[in-house]
Amino acid sequence: MKNTCLLVFLLCAQVAFGQTAKHIKIPATKCSIIPPDGFVAATAFSGFQSAATGASIMVNELPGPYEPVADGFTAEALRSRGMTLVKKQVIDFNGSKATLVQLTQPANGVIYHKQILVFGDSKNTVLVNGIYPEASKNIEPQIKDAILSIVYNNEQKENPLEAATFTIDTKESEFQLIRNMSGTLIYSTDGKIPTEKPTLLVGNSIAKVSPPNQKLYAEERLKKLPRGEQSIIKEINPIRIDNVNGYEIVANGKTKDDKTELVYQVMLFNENGDYYIMIGQAKEDFDKYLESFRKITKTFKRKQEHY
Structure with a gap:
């Protein structure tokens, strides 16, 4: 219980030590991020995209505890959905633990790379999904920097209708x-x-x-x-x-x-x-x-x- 309370506190407090003037609020979420250069706000989902590279960063907030979601990223589970696990690691993230997953997935004859950051608490989970085609693999470091820049602010008001088209x-x-x-x-x-x-x-x-x-x-x-x-x-x-x-x-x-x-x-x-x-x-x-x-x-x- 103490660990859960601490994690909730850390999520709420991230804005105090993590958010900067460069952070941009992501519509329909409690999150802000520093997108890579050339990325603009997406119109079809909560996140950012780049027409030049075909890359995108999508943010989803899920109801439910963090650990089961993170544990679900297994090689077998991903394989059943047509994805290949490249790497999975637990990292230190804004004063607590998070999971960073790298995988690949073919779609319409193109290989896509994904870097997914998973973090949260006992009630909610945030998935930050950076996606880019094989032809734009050089953007991988910028994608990683961007998803790791995300800040969750529990006090930030979210309007689910804000990002709808x-x-x-x-x-x-x-x-x-x-x-x-x-x-x-x-x-x-x-x-x-x-x-x-x-x-x-x-x-x-x-x-x-x-x-x-x-x-x-x-x-x-x-x-x-x-x-x-x-x-x-x-x-x-x-x-x-x-x-x-x-x-x-x-x-x-x-x-x-x-x-x-x-x-x-x-x-x-x-x-x-x-x-x-x-x-x-x-x-x-x-x-x-x-x-x-x-x-x-x-x-x-x-x-x-x-x-």
Whole structure:
């Protein structure tokens, strides 16, 4: 208990001995960082990116204790997700311990390198993910310096809507906004994550996509959800929201204890190669929550600067 209290104190106090005038606040988080030269604030996620190098630094704050998250970065677990562990070490970080992970991952014919800093306490964990393609491997030292410059300030106000590229109206529903994670707004009916109650995720793509068959792409995206390969599609309909075309899918999914759940997915594809995705899941009152999901998704609007 004493160690936990100390760690919480250290996280809160980092701003006193870690933050400088060069630090830039990361929208929708309690973190600030000194980005490498040439990096600008990302528009699709909380972090920074460089068009010249194809590199990015993404920050996620997760509900849950630090140790299980850090322990989960094993060679076997990463291999099952198509990644190769290069190095993992525990380091001294702002008066406490953190984990620094290096790995590689192929994507679309390109090898990407990742440096991931993991730190936190008994309640929350921060992941700072520096990503760069093999062709820009020379930027590796700058990426490492940047992720190690991060400062967590528990007193810093965070607004999950700040980094979103869109708006969505849930005021007339039970859904409560929990957080913004990688550009995705997370809602639940009981204000908790994780939860057994109905949830709603609303987000945007980070990378550009131009699927030749958008309907098929939406179906394949549904299958990539946890246990999505077991989902049975009941309806798939063309849909248009905020002048953007896409597809609505209603499916029966399977929970981890093999019970049937409602899965509702809407994907919208704009002319710039971006997509927006809304995923609702409920284990109860299917008709009620299907109506709620449909009503909420119709309120989706892109922010003007992202047209």
